[in-house]
Amino acid sequence: MKISIFNGSPRGPLGNSGQAIEKIKENMKNPHDVYCLRETEKHHEFIQAAMDSDLYVLIFPLYTDAMPAIVMAFIEALHVYQSKLANKKIYFIVHSGFPEAKQSYYVRDYLIELSKKLKLQVIDTIVMGGDQSKLPYFTHIGEEIDQLKVIDDKTKDILLNPISFDSFPLEEVNGFITHTNEFMNNVIKSNDCLEDSYRKPYLSDVL
């Protein structure tokens, strides 16, 4: 069984999707290829090269509650090959930075509808929030994919946790924002453009 893995991160192999893919591949016995969808000009080439694969894995990060634009472009390219894709097997993996898995439920529903339209046979659709803390589980996910298995309930429960917060975690969010601001300010200072960061070019345009 040949496997084609599509990396839907605009950050390519160096992003979290890329790291997850490295773990997925760790114990994979079946031959596999990885295609980086940020090379948008090669989408048709990738689909044609992957035509002899029995199994596809499409993994991408949640960007603003949806899929990155490069993934949308790839899906549009897939439609061209609709007749040849019928009954190919596929796993979808959607991961996101913020903790709540529920954010990815809309895109998960979309992927299920999409696969019906393309007549793809979905083996499993895996979603998770707080992706960086979940990276170690990707080796196991890779082993399950290699055997065409549905991910077991115990692992899924861990990946989905927390599905959603009962109440708004103001303290955690506050801490996170302070931390992010500190980081960004240091980047701005190291680029010697702190003053520029207060400019309001859009305002002078209007006035």
Ligand SMILES: Cc1cc2nc3c(=O)[nH]c(=O)nc-3n(C[C@H](O)[C@H](O)[C@H](O)COP(=O)(O)O)c2cc1C
């Ligand atoms: C433009 C942008 C939008 C994002 N939107 C969300 C979001 O809506 N929800 C979320 O939980 N994380 C969001 N994130 C965080 C990413 O999902 C997270 O950092 C992910 O690990 C990135 O994967 P990558 O490194 O493979 O691109 C966003 C990140 C970026 C850069």
